[in-house]
Amino acid sequence: MTWTDEQLNAIRDSYWRSSVAVCPTCPRDAVVTIEAGNAVVRKTLDAGCRICNERWRISPDTYPLVGTFRDWSSEEQRELMIRHNKQALLCPVDDTVLKVYTLQVGGSPVVGAKAQVVECGRCGRSCSEPG
Ligand SMILES: [Zn+2]
Numbered sequence: 001m002t003w004t005d006e007q008l009n010a011i012r013d014s015y016w017r018s019s020v021a022v023c024p025t026c027p028r029d030a031v032v033t034i035e036a037g038n039a040v041v042r043k044t045l046d047a048g049c050r051i052c053n054e055r056w057r058i059s060p061d062t063y064p065l066v067g068t069f070r071d072w073s074s075e076e077q078r079e080l081m082i083r084h085n086k087q088a089l090l091c092p093v094d095d096t097v098l099k100v101y102t103l104q105v106g107g108s109p110v111v112g113a114k115a116q117v118v119e120c121g122r123c124g125r126s127c128s129e130p131g
């Protein structure tokens with residue numbers, strides 16, 4: 001059995017919203033293994049099911065969803081930077097679970113300077129603050 005476009009969309013949605021997805025064609029809920037590509041903006045997903053042996057590279061979102069992506073407002077960015085230490089964050093645009101990490105700032109006059117980055121792998125928006 002192969003996965004249809006609709007099923008691939010469902011896997012992509014599920015992955016971005018909850019970090020896991022279930023195989024659409026296996027009878028029991030087989031969890032699909034997913035690796036996100038390393039593109040900085042709008043990652044592809046490599047998804048595979050060990051039970052039925054399907055493997056797919058799922059492209060980043062296409063139109064019409066992409067048409068709804070927009071930059072985070074400064075209000076939203078401020079809100080994210082305040083809340084990121086306290087709770088899991090969702091992208092204000094597409095409900096993706098956001099990735100929070102510390103980045104070594106290269107080329108900064110301050111040696112060892114770091115920034116806290118909040119990033120959405122789906123729509124590719126991010127914001128950061130020194131920390
Ligand atoms: Zn399967």
Ligand SMILES: [Zn+2]
Pocket residue numbers: 091092093094095096120121122123124125
């Ligand atoms: Zn997003």
